[in-house]
Each structure stands twice: as structure tokens, then as C-alpha cells.
Amino acid sequence: MTDDCATGAATSQLSAILMDIIYIREFRADAWIGVYEWEQQRPQTLEFDIDIGLDTHQAGRSDSIRDTIDYGKVVERIRHDLAEAKFKLLEALAEHITQVLFQDFNAQWVKVSVAKIGHLRGVRKVGVTIARSRQDATKVQVTPTP
DSSP: OOHHHHHHHHHHHHHHHTSEEEEEEEEEEEEEEOSSGGGGGSOEEEEEEEEEEEOOHHHHHHOOGGGSOOHHHHHHHHHHHHHHOEESOHHHHHHHHHHHHHHHHOOSEEEEEEEEEEEETTEEEEEEEEEEEHHHHTTOOOOOBO
16 A cells, blocks of 8 residues: 555544544345346345444534435435446445535545345355545546446
């Protein structure tokens, strides 16, 4: 790992430590995802764990949903995107979710874990976890397959 990569990873982790976190755990949804033809024959059930970093001080004072991220709308948006698009890699799907959270929900930091359930014999889950800060958001553009 280069010094720049190590510094970026450390900065991203520090950002998460200094922020409030809204989380969504064990969220399951069906998605068209896969590299191999046999994977593309039917939707697969995926499990998501999502951490969304932001400053919730104002929401704590106002007690208003307008001052925070509505996790119900996040789940609804992800379900909608999964119904409309196809992805080959879990990595691309996770990047797509981070971009949505930055652009449409004003997240400052995001950690997304996506797992395929029962995909391999004798393995409960296989997946990927990515963590991104808002500064990382401009580096990656993901285009799902319609």
C-alpha cells in the first residue's frame, strides 16, 4: 500500500470516528447481479449493512426528520435502484449506493457491506465492504447496466 493510500484510509476511518452514524443492518433485497451466466438467470437475495456518517446535532435539537437522513427513504431508494438496474460486481453495486448516499442524501461518510447469501456451497455469505468519504465521491462514477 502506498503512503497516499494509507493516509487516505486513515483519514476516512478518522472521519467516521468523529461523525454520528445512522445505520441500517441486515437489510435484504433481491438484485440482478453476477458475472457468470448462471448468476444472471434470476435475482439473488443480497444482505446489506450500511453506515451513514453525518452531523446529527441539529436533528437532536429540532427533533425533525428534515434535519437528518430518513433511513426509510434510503431503503426505498436502494430497492428502487435494484429493481431498475443490473450489476456484475458487488463492488460496483456498493459504489453505486455510496454515490446515491452522497448525492441524494448528503452523507459525509459511508460504509457499505453487500453480501450474497448461500451463494457457495458450505459458505453462508460472500461479500464486500467499502468505506468512502465525501472527498472520495468525486473519484468514482458507476454506471449500472439497465
